[in-house]
Amino acid sequence: MIELRHLRTLLALRETGSLVEAAERVHLTQSALSHQLKDLESRVDSPLFMRKTRPVEFTRAGLRLLALADQILPEVRKAERDLARMAGTEMGRLHMAIECHSCFQWLMPTVDYFRDHWPEVEIDIPSGHHFDPLPALAREQLDLVITADPQPIEGVHYAPLFRYEGLLAVARQHPLASQGFVTPEALADETLITYPVEQSRLDVFSQFLTPANVRPREIRTAELTIMMMQLVASGRGVCALPNWALSEYLERDYVSAVKLGEQGVWSTLYAAVREETLEAPWMQDFLRTAQETSFAVLNGIKPATRDAESIA
Amino acid sequence: MIELRHLRTLLALRETGSLVEAAERVHLTQSALSHQLKDLESRVDSPLFMRKTRPVEFTRAGLRLLALADQILPEVRKAERDLARMAGTEMGRLHMAIECHSCFQWLMPTVDYFRDHWPEVEIDIPSGHHFDPLPALAREQLDLVITADPQPIEGVHYAPLFRYEGLLAVARQHPLASQGFVTPEALADETLITYPVEQSRLDVFSQFLTPANVRPREIRTAELTIMMMQLVASGRGVCALPNWALSEYLERDYVSAVKLGEQGVWSTLYAAVREETLEAPWMQDFLRTAQETSFAVLNGIKPATRDAESIA
């Protein structure tokens, strides 16, 4: 007999494209998922997806179950919300910090959804804190931190949201624009535009330049993505941003983008949450919404995360 | 986390009104259900229903979950149907016999539904067999038998459909019509109209007259309910039928009805199925549809089964 568990697993599988990542999403090991899916396939008496491909490809039966999941799980969540409200328990607070500066783009729909559906939870993105977000999370000054580098901290759980690729935005007429990818060395002569945060927190440095021991000729900072884009478009520098942050500018042919290195620089974005708050139904709902809307937004704007990888 | 299992249990609980019967429906013990519901209540963090009342009364939270169940479970069944079809396994045959003569009334909607949704299953109600249905079921000449007296037979499972009360239909001006109930002795002077089947298979005899060692003055038979009603209405006899078979005539004030004895005569209708066929998805679907549509039909026509009992 089909259970919701199975449907949740299938959704995670579709969104991540692999058993390993799907398993992480549903808080199980890859092995457990393999068993669970095998079991489900035997109940249903048909294979559900092909494991050879990357991302996995669903069979007709798998797609039918996914359709069911899409139809049903949102209703289940609605019900859970209503029930949580009826239980009338303390609803708590959701103050969050965002390390990844351009995340607002996909975070805002999530926050809007959340404000609508959990009006009793106090949601806020306090700006202008100058402390380190992760320790502040442990200290209960924050309740959720969006970050790309999870550091093991006692009592803090990292829920993976999605994988993305860091790309280098360059002016359309820039010589690099015609290359498939750029080497670290090629940046030694460039002006690099970044958000005004520590370099160690920027993927270009930590995953690309620093390992190759290269420093760009000059570093400029800008607060907003659109300002960076202006600078890049006018040839005054290059800048590294997540694929999904660039997509709208790429579509309008405002700038060009190239991979960082032959393999590209990939990161996973996590939501860091204290383990205690992780249990709360509203937190579960927030995380799932974040995962789903980020997935939707990212894929709606441009089939980025996964496809870029499989094309590469 | 809520699972489909919980929703199925809640539906059974609503339809039966008690843990004991609900447990039978979902093939569990009463104890298991008690535990399961307690566990569900703790997950949801609210009580779901009041156990003191008969039938049980749901809380707001319970009703919310029932609403979810009503919304979701039909979709799940649709999906299961599609999947069974995709798996393309042998679909089999559903030949059935009906011991309870007036069952056609609620059975027909079920059969219609079934024919629509499982066109590949050969469904039929062969008429005019003169053998005993239950042995024929064991012999694989039949696949399902609707019966009110389950006899333990090796390899045959009895799925309870619903409880009903046998009532005595009398002419409106009949002296008994004004009584709340009738004693067995009062029938000694009456003409009793029955379906043309063995007396041992009629509740009036097995549960009412025979234990009191009373025989009616005369016995007439009729094939169809409407013919019986004509005879009764014209004062040519009385007849015992299930409450739901009578309800349409009672509503139109065509005849009156009285209880058989102070407590009334109650029976449960079962669907007898061979254990092997019980597993097949289409059989599961048939049984659940039968349970649900009988429940709906019975309650739509007149709040009978349960309510009559609690009023009494």
Next chain:
DNA sequence: TACTGAGAATGAAAAAATTTCACCATGATT
């Protein structure tokens, strides 16, 4: 008031399921 019986609750034990562990297989990449 005590007795009885039906339905529901409960704790411990049993059974079943799910999950993990440790290891193997495969295929892509170096």
Next chain:
DNA sequence: AATCATGGTGAAATTTTTTCATTCTCAGTA
């Protein structure tokens, strides 16, 4: 060939679910 990442597998461990045996509760009633 060697390595690495991913997925599959059987057996063991763990967790969940179910049952068993018993108790509790509440009507109905003697």
